[in-house]
Amino acid sequence: NAGVTQTPKFQVLKTGQSMTLQCAQDMNHNSMYWYRQDPGMGLRLIYYSASEGTTDKGEVPNGYNVSRLNKREFSLRLESAAPSQTSVYFCASRRDRGGYEQYFGPGTRLTVT
Amino acid sequence: GQQVMQIPQYQHVQEGEDFTTYCNSSTTLSNIQWYKQRPGGHPVFLIQLVKSGEVKKQKRLTFQFGEAKKNSSLHITATQTTDVGTYFCADDRGSTLGRLYFGRGTQLTVWP
Numbered sequence: 601n602a603g604v605t606q607t608p609k610f611q612v613l614k615t616g617q618s619m620t621l622q623c624a625q626d627m628n629h630n631s632m633y634w635y636r637q638d639p640g641m642g643l644r645l646i647y648y649s650a651s652e653g654t655t656d657k658g659e660v661p662n663g664y665n666v667s668r669l670n671k672r673e674f675s676l677r678l679e680s681a682a683p684s685q686t687s688v689y690f691c692a693s694r695r696d697r698g699g700y701e702q703y704f705g706p707g708t709r710l711t712v713t
Numbered sequence: 714g715q716q717v718m719q720i721p722q723y724q725h726v727q728e729g730e731d732f733t734t735y736c737n738s739s740t741t742l743s744n745i746q747w748y749k750q751r752p753g754g755h756p757v758f759l760i761q762l763v764k765s766g767e768v769k770k771q772k773r774l775t776f777q778f779g780e781a782k783k784n785s786s787l788h789i790t791a792t793q794t795t796d797v798g799t800y801f802c803a804d805d806r807g808s809t810l811g812r813l814y815f816g817r818g819t820q821l822t823v824w825p
Contacts, residue, residue, distance in 0.1 A: 631811045640722065642801060642815040643756065650810045658812070690755060694811045701746065701758035702811065 601626050604705035606691050612711045613681045621676040621708050623691030631694040632674040633658075633702065634666060636687040643690065649674055681712045716740060717804050719816030727824050732792050734819035736785040736802035743807040745785045747776060750818070751798040759787075792823050 604625045613619055625632065630651050635643040635658075645658030649668040663685060665677045674693075678685055688709050692702040718737045726732050736745065744763050748756040760769055762778040762785060769776045775788045789796055799820045803813040 633811070640817060642719075642817040643803075643813075644815070645812060648810065648812060656810075659814075692756075696811070700744070700761055700805075700811070702756075702813065704755040704757070706755050 603627065604691055604693055604703050606689075606705040606708050608708060609706065610709050612713065613678075614713055615682060617681050618677065618679050619681065620678075621689055621691075621710075622673070623675065623705060624673045625691075625693040625703070625705075626672065627693060627695065627703065628671070629693035629703075630671070630696045632668065633692040633694070634664075634674070634676045635690045635692065636660065636685075637690060637707075638687050646676065646689075681710075683712045686710060686712045717742070717802060717814055717816040719802055719819055721819055722817065723820050723822070725822045725824065726792050728794060729791050732789040732796070732821055734787050734800050734802075734821075736787075736816050738783050738804070741782045742778075742785065742804045743782075744805045745778060746803045746805070746813065747785075747787055748801045748803065749798050750801065754798075756801060789821075792821070794823050794825055797821060797823050 607622045633648040634646040637643050644660050647666040649655045652671045667675045688707050690707045691705040694702045746761045747759040750756045766780045767778040773790045777786045799818040801818045803815045
């Protein structure tokens with residue numbers, strides 16, 4: 601099992617450009633999450649999806665949209681990137697029954713100039 | 714804003730010394746999870762604490778949940794260079810959907 605995979609690993613955008621960060625998990629987990637990590641700020645939840653077809657806002661959703669394409673895939677879109685969105689983005693998933701820990705992907709390091 | 718306060722922000726120790734990071738809250742914590750993130754890596758789950766006063770051990774790591782469920786700690790005995798990384802606590806605030814609220818982390822450096 602690959603676990604949680606994310607693409608791309610690195611990305612540089614100009615202000616105003618758009619892009620989609622991809623995330624997939626092969627563990628048959630129901631719940632998936634997008635976080636951003638900034639220096640000294642810990643991890644902050646952007647959006648999450650408790651099941652296929654549902655999405656909900658987290659702590660810092662402004663400037664982002666998400667799509668839960670199917671049970672495996674959960675994408676994060678930046679419609680018009682801003683320098684404040686420069687961050688490391690992590691996707692995570694969780695098994696719902698009998699499990700509580702979250703499994704994180706390797707992250708996408710995004711720079712917006 | 715974040716209600717889970719984690720201290721210290723940084724800790725530098727000599728290999729073999731002990732290390733402790735604390736997770737504090739002004740309100741009652743629900744279920745605490747601890748994660749470790751190696752430099753350049755992603756967070757990896759260590760443990761979950763649920764009960765008041767709970768103590769769990771994993772080799773040299775000891776995790777505690779306060780009696781009033783307002784604080785938690787992670788203690789590492791005799792640190793090794795492999796312990797280097799950032800340690801995060803996270804509270805789920807009773808969420809059944811797995812939402813976690815992370816502390817800002819303690820970055821541990823171990824000098825050989």
